[in-house]
Amino acid sequence: MDRTLDRTITVKVNGREYERSVEPRLLLSDFLRHEIGLTGTHVGCEHGVCGACTVLLDNEAVRSCLLFAVQTNGREVATVEGLDAGPQQLHPIQHGFWEAHGLQCGFCTPGILMSLVPFLEQNPDPTEKEIRDLLSGNICRCTGYQKIVEAVQLGARLIQEKSS
Amino acid sequence: MSTRQFGQPIKRNEDPRLLTGRALFTDDVQMAGMLHAAFLRSDLAHARIRSIDVQGASRRPGVAAVYTAGDLGEFWQPGPLLVPPPPVEQLEFHQRTQVPLARGKVRHAGEAVAMVVAESRYLAEDALDDIFVEYEPLDAVIDLEAALSEGAPLVYEDLGHNVSARVTQTKGDWTQAESEADLVIRRRFLYDRGAAAALENRGIVASWDEKSQRLTIWDTTQAPIAIRNGLASMLGLSERQVRVIAPFIGGGFGPKIMMFYPEEVLLAWAALQLGSPLKWIEDREENFFATTQERGQVHDAAIALKADGTILGVKDIFLHDAGAYAPYGLTVPINSQCTLLGPYVVPSYHSEFTSVFTNKPIVTPYRGAGRQHGVFVMERLLDLAAKELDLDLVEIRRRNFIPPDSFPYSNEIIFQDFAPLVYDSGNYEPALERALELIGYREFIATEQPRREKAGERVGIAVVNYIEGTGIGPYEGARVTVEASGEVSVATGVGTQGQGHYTSFAQVVAEQIGVAVSDVHVVTGDTDLFYWGAGTFASRGAVVAGNAMHAAAAKVRAKILKLAGKKLEAAEEDLELIEGRVQVKGVPQTSISLGQLAVEANPMRGAVQPGMEPGLEATEYFGPERGATASGVHAMILKVDPETFLLEIEKYVVVHDCGTVINPLILDGQIQGGVAQGIGNAFYEQLHFDDNGALLNASLMDYLVPTASDVPNVVSDHVVTPSPLNPLGVKGAGEAGAIPVGALFAQALDNAFRDIGLEVREIPLSPNRLFELVTETAAREAV
Numbered sequence: 001m002d003r004t005l006d007r008t009i010t011v012k013v014n015g016r017e018y019e020r021s022v023e024p025r026l027l028l029s030d031f032l033r034h035e036i037g038l039t040g041t042h043v044g045c046e047h048g049v050c051g052a053c054t055v056l057l058d059n060e061a062v063r064s065c066l067l068f069a070v071q072t073n074g075r076e077v078a079t080v081e082g083l084d085a086g087p088q089q090l091h092p093i094q095h096g097f098w099e100a101h102g103l104q105c106g107f108c109t110p111g112i113l114m115s116l117v118p119f120l121e122q123n124p125d126p127t128e129k130e131i132r133d134l135l136s137g138n139i140c141r142c143t144g145y146q147k148i149v150e151a152v153q154l155g156a157r158l159i160q161e162k163s164s
Numbered sequence: 165m166s167t168r169q170f171g172q173p174i175k176r177n178e179d180p181r182l183l184t185g186r187a188l189f190t191d192d193v194q195m196a197g198m199l200h201a202a203f204l205r206s207d208l209a210h211a212r213i214r215s216i217d218v219q220g221a222s223r224r225p226g227v228a229a230v231y232t233a234g235d236l237g238e239f240w241q242p243g244p245l246l247v248p249p250p251p252v253e254q255l256e257f258h259q260r261t262q263v264p265l266a267r268g269k270v271r272h273a274g275e276a277v278a279m280v281v282a283e284s285r286y287l288a289e290d291a292l293d294d295i296f297v298e299y300e301p302l303d304a305v306i307d308l309e310a311a312l313s314e315g316a317p318l319v320y321e322d323l324g325h326n327v328s329a330r331v332t333q334t335k336g337d338w339t340q341a342e343s344e345a346d347l348v349i350r351r352r353f354l355y356d357r358g359a360a361a362a363l364e365n366r367g368i369v370a371s372w373d374e375k376s377q378r379l380t381i382w383d384t385t386q387a388p389i390a391i392r393n394g395l396a397s398m399l400g401l402s403e404r405q406v407r408v409i410a411p412f413i414g415g416g417f418g419p420k421i422m423m424f425y426p427e428e429v430l431l432a433w434a435a436l437q438l439g440s441p442l443k444w445i446e447d448r449e450e451n452f453f454a455t456t457q458e459r460g461q462v463h464d465a466a467i468a469l470k471a472d473g474t475i476l477g478v479k480d481i482f483l484h485d486a487g488a489y490a491p492y493g494l495t496v497p498i499n500s501q502c503t504l505l506g507p508y509v510v511p512s513y514h515s516e517f518t519s520v521f522t523n524k525p526i527v528t529p530y531r532g533a534g535r536q537h538g539v540f541v542m543e544r545l546l547d548l549a550a551k552e553l554d555l556d557l558v559e560i561r562r563r564n565f566i567p568p569d570s571f572p573y574s575n576e577i578i579f580q581d582f583a584p585l586v587y588d589s590g591n592y593e594p595a596l597e598r599a600l601e602l603i604g605y606r607e608f609i610a611t612e613q614p615r616r617e618k619a620g621e622r623v624g625i626a627v628v629n630y631i632e633g634t635g636i637g638p639y640e641g642a643r644v645t646v647e648a649s650g651e652v653s654v655a656t657g658v659g660t661q662g663q664g665h666y667t668s669f670a671q672v673v674a675e676q677i678g679v680a681v682s683d684v685h686v687v688t689g690d691t692d693l694f695y696w697g698a699g700t701f702a703s704r705g706a707v708v709a710g711n712a713m714h715a716a717a718a719k720v721r722a723k724i725l726k727l728a729g730k731k732l733e734a735a736e737e738d739l740e741l742i743e744g745r746v747q748v749k750g751v752p753q754t755s756i757s758l759g760q761l762a763v764e765a766n767p768m769r770g771a772v773q774p775g776m777e778p779g780l781e782a783t784e785y786f787g788p789e790r791g792a793t794a795s796g797v798h799a800m801i802l803k804v805d806p807e808t809f810l811l812e813i814e815k816y817v818v819v820h821d822c823g824t825v826i827n828p829l830i831l832d833g834q835i836q837g838g839v840a841q842g843i844g845n846a847f848y849e850q851l852h853f854d855d856n857g858a859l860l861n862a863s864l865m866d867y868l869v870p871t872a873s874d875v876p877n878v879v880s881d882h883v884v885t886p887s888p889l890n891p892l893g894v895k896g897a898g899e900a901g902a903i904p905v906g907a908l909f910a911q912a913l914d915n916a917f918r919d920i921g922l923e924v925r926e927i928p929l930s931p932n933r934l935f936e937l938v939t940e941t942a943a944r945e946a947v
């Protein structure tokens with residue numbers, strides 16, 4: 001197979017630098033999941049609707065199924081695997097989800113968590129309406145969203161408690 | 165025991181793994197040398213295949229193999245019939261099940277015609293473009309009534325018609341009911357198709373290990389054990405040579421129990437042929453065609469009543485859309501037929517259905533599995549009757565409730581588990597009362613609605629009832645083992661798709677053994693760890709596997725007490741299990757840890773005595789004689805935007821009776837998620853097929869799944885009427901949230917537009933469709 005078009009990229013993911021030679025058409029979601037083995041980022045639609053594949057690119061939430069891996073050359077990506085500081089030390093948002101039963105099958109969860117990280121940085125004390133608006137970019141087929149909303153409220157409180 | 169585990173809102177054992185991205189889903193399986201499959205699917209719904217040319221695809225670099233039906237030889241077989249027709253007299257049934265790759269003819273859009281295996285998914289998909297299929301298009305069978313008319317195109321020419329099955333079930337004498345009635349109402353009701361749209365698409369990884377002579381399959385299935393057994397027999401392997409793992413699964417909702425999907429058998433077969441691990445992951449578009457769907461039915465129904473609203477009988481004749489193949493037999497339409505009767509005394513019932521083959525994707529159960537239709541028809545009939553008889557909507561229901569002292573209550577006809585439809589238990593009035601109270605029914609009607617209508621708002625209220633047959637057999641099993649660490653490991657055959665089994669099962673076990681729920685490690689869905697089982701469907705996990713857990717844990721508890729009695733030289737009755745230890749009641753000094761006991765129970769020297777087993781372990785099975793009947797009430801207040809016809813659900817109440825509750829947190833989650841799916845089904849989601857059988861909205865952009873802005877907070881409460889049919893007293897809850905929502909929307913909209921006499925007789929709706937219905941009704945009113 002013809003790999004002459006491959007490009008070498010260097011990208012920092014969760015603080016670690018990866019250098020890989022990739023096809024220009026390789027999606028960022030596939031790069032993360034299958035090239036560097038970070039399978040926590042999920043893929044539910046591959047057309048930018050469900051939000052399951054959301055990661056942070058230079059601290060901004062993006063859909064990794066709508067980006068090519070080559071577009072991240074020289075940039076920084078954060079995925080759900082980088083959120084906790086080890087299995088015993090969950091991020092406060094993760095705690096919120098655990099306590100409030102904010103997940104069922106958990107397939108949508110990584111994408112939702114990654115959408116929330118920058119959101120809660122900018123809105124430390126969001127209203128239910130604001131939370132629902134933000135969440136409407138992510139599909140969850142299991143929970144009916146109610147407990148996700150509660151989880152976000154709890155997560156926001158936990159973040160504030162931690163920083164105060 | 166110091167603290168109760170059972171019945172508590174305990175947070176879930178599985179969550180840390182899911183929250184940190186460390187849970188294994190099927191597409192996460194990565195193996196050296198793995199190849200990837202892609203399928204060429206027909207764009208046409210009905211066509212003869214003249215020729216298939218795969219040469220170009222085979223020659224592409226990176227392509228390992230291309231298969232069509234002709235390459236499968238003896239392996240090409242229609243799939244098994246999963247559920248044979250029930251023992252009902254004079255039933256007509258024509259078995260036609262799905263095939264691995266289409267041969268001669270395609271019968272629905274998206275049916276697989278060829279499979280490519282290549283070094284990457286990208287290359288496999290590229291190669292699909294190089295396959296040339298020459299089709300001869302045929303007229304498609306789409307509309308259910310047209311399918312049965314003279315000269316209709318045929319899905320199966322050899323059959324000579326499009327009838328998949330005909331079933332009539334009756335109780336009492338409808339003709340007499342009709343003749344004695346003060347009022348008979350007849351209407352046609354429609355219910356159309358939707359997709360389960362689990363967020364994770366389907367996927368399979370198959371790997372043959374030459375050295376151990378074993379095939380390992382990771383599969384997004386709800387029924388790993390049945391998949392193992394079936395694949396072993398199809399491939400000529402022993403069951404012990406096949407291991408099926410259903411790892412974490414991103415939502416099931418029914419379609420993931422369908423078997424055998426063509427991809428399931430082909431991946432397993434090709435992995436053996438090629439000797440390389442092989443992966444296929446469905447994409448979202450494929451999911452709209454290749455994963456099963458549900459819900460197309462047309463009902464012509466009638467209800468006969470006395471002037472005081474007492475039901476004398478119901479007659480219902482309906483058509484059921486089976487799709488192009490019917491591997492699931494009659495489960496869905498039988499559920500519709502049986503669920504229609506609801507919590508009401510219906511002295512006579514005549515129900516007759518025809519299941520129809522169409523050129524649309526395969527129909528198998530999707531959350532609710534036909535129950536929606538039955539509830540919709542019955543609740544609508546009661547609404548219309550109340551209007552004619554000038555009775556309150558709630559009052560007509562109350563007058564017809566089965567009284568609480570009449571259980572078990574027999575409805576005489578046969579249910580999907582082949583047992584007579586007997587409700588084990590129920591108490592409907594308190595749940596209804598509670599729902600009315602929570603929604604504020606009387607105040608809304610008396611004051612709030614008139615006030616808001618005066619102010620120009622359009623608001624409606626609704627209250628509907630339903631019952632749900634849950635937790636059917638045949639059986640499930642569980643093995644409970646106390647390990648030397650003192651922690652407990654538990655295995656069962658059912659798979660899990662987000663229902664919290666790792667926690668609810670752990671609670672059942674923890675309650676018996678006196679350990680923390682977090683110290684009970686549940687494994688589900690790995691056929692190497694538990695050999696027997698049926699699967700997760702029909703709201704049966706908690707009921708059937710839960711009771712097997714209970715039985716196994718009780719047996720282990722007995723073993724613990726016996727051994728500890730010996731070690732501590734105390735009578736068993738004087739012992740208690742507490743925080744991972746056995747102690748003489750009130751004397752913590754005289755105690756032994758479970759871990760220590762587990763070691764003692766597996767001695768390295770001496771002899772295990774005859775009749776004794778080593779270890780603190782037990783395996784038990786539970787098979788209920790018939791299903792447990794859950795029930796409930798949903799109530800809603802909604803507001804219609806007069807310009808856009810968008811809805812705002814202002815209040816949503818569910819009062820549910822699923823017997824004893826294992827974990828209220830998980831139960832609430834199941835209800836809320838079910839309601840959200842029900843709302844999607846009622847007002848957002850509809851699969852639009854054109855006359856040629858092409859699906860016009862096969863993407864999440866065009867098929868609207870509800871988002872956080874569309875779904876309200878659900879206020880829920882529970883009435884507990886334990887099931888007498890199982891020791892835990894539990895009933896299933898997985899589908900309850902979704903079942904009555906269509907009926908609820910119809911009633912609420914009728915109520916909001918009662919000034920023009922709106923009568924909603926179809927689901928799904930949409931803002932557009934509602935606008936049309938309102939305009940038509942208003943125009944009719946005006947003349």
Ligand code: FES
Nearest residue numbers: 044046048051065
């Ligand atoms: S997978 Fe990227 S948005 Fe759905």
Ligand code: FES
Nearest residue numbers: 104108140141142
């Ligand atoms: S928890 Fe299953 S999709 Fe959100």
